[in-house]
Amino acid sequence: MSRIILHLDLDAFYCSVEETQNPTLRGKPFAVGGRPDERGVVASCSYAARALGIRSAMPMSRAIRLCGNLIIIPGRHKLYGEYSEKVMDKLRNLTPLVEQISIDEAFLDISDIREAPARIALDLQTGIKNELHLPSSIGIASNKLVAKIATEVGKKSSKKKNEPPFGLTIVPAGDEAKFLAPLPADMLWGVGPKTSARLTELGIRTIGDIANWPEKELVNLFGENGRDLWRHAHGIDNRPIVTEYETKSISQETTFNVDVRDDKTLEKTLREQSKEVARQLRKNDLAGKTVKLKIRWSDFTTLTRQTTLPTSTDNDDEIFRTAVKLMKTVRKPNQAVRLIGVGVSGIGAPVRQLSLWDAGSEKSRKLQEVVDQLQEKYGRDVIHRGE
DSSP: OOOOEEEEEETTHHHHHHHHHOGGGTTSOEEEEOOGGGTOBEEEEOHHHHTTTOOTTOBHHHHHHHOTTOEEEOOOHHHHHHHHHHHHHHHHHHOSOEEEEETTEEEEEOTTOOSOHHHHHHHHHHHHHHHHOOOEEEEEESSHHHHHHHHHHHHHHTOBTTBOOOOEEEOOTTOHHHHHTTSBGGGSTTOOHHHHHHHHHTTOOBHHHHHHSOHHHHHHHHTHHHHHHHHHHTTOOOOOOOOOOOOOEEEEEEEEEEEEOOHHHHHHHHHHHHHHHHHHHHHTTOEEEEEEEEEEETTOOEEEEEEEEEEEEOOHHHHHHHHHHHHHHHOOTTOOEEEEEEEEEEEEOOOOOOOTTOHHHHHHHHHHHHHHHHHHHHOTTSOOOOO
């Protein structure tokens, strides 16, 4: 028995959330992102803006040149996270087999639900629209690869002028290769710009063209990626739904609107980042041994430096002090910084051994747990530890 995988994509998510807060934005060209005079980029744009050639990741200065009356809205990531969680809660109420792959996208295994897949999809779309006022598109197939591509096909075929598509595409089991065959080769996972250019040189333009090539020849041309190309072109994908991922690292980084030379500003930023990294570690009952610094100069040169601590830590002061030391090893006095970030890896369960001389550190830990609980309940600004 083949599986039934549902892929859900929240259309133009950031913009859709902004429209729930300000309905007058509907139908207008607007973008969520940074200011054009501060090197901002488009994080998300409305369908009216897309019709004018504006796209995600585009510099906001270019977006303004394409649309002089473009409305620019600063991102509100906490708000977007809250809406995302509400959607994911709806999905998990349907089945525990939910794999969230981004803030606005997820796979569900609905194989064991005794209801027609089309009915499940329509009920989901309707519920998300009526209760949260968000549009969504859905693809359903026997595996994640085809379900994801089905969503993209549905979005394109259901496209309306200046409106979200509400696409719904179902690929029956056994029709995977037939469904994929006429689609452009670059819609297939594993076909990036370089691979796409090479395929074009070989006269391969559709997924069906890839499927028609002998597997051995694709392996000779592309290595192991060639084997994946052949399998994917035939609609083969055996990956299961993954409901939990092992956390390998936790990090925070900041790109400054204007390059920063001031030592105090850089250290303040590192301190805030270290606090957030440590808070996330404690929230997940984790600790890490390796502290990593990422720094980018004005000319876009990017360096990373890291050091491994004697014992694992979830303490913001320790992470901060280590990050500052790393920064001082690479940064010249008054050197301008475009981006800075802190991360912790080598993550696992915290090891805590209380000795006769550790009473003070244990009190400090208990105090931090209380601070974390208060901030979690009432917000980050409710209380702070003294510097």
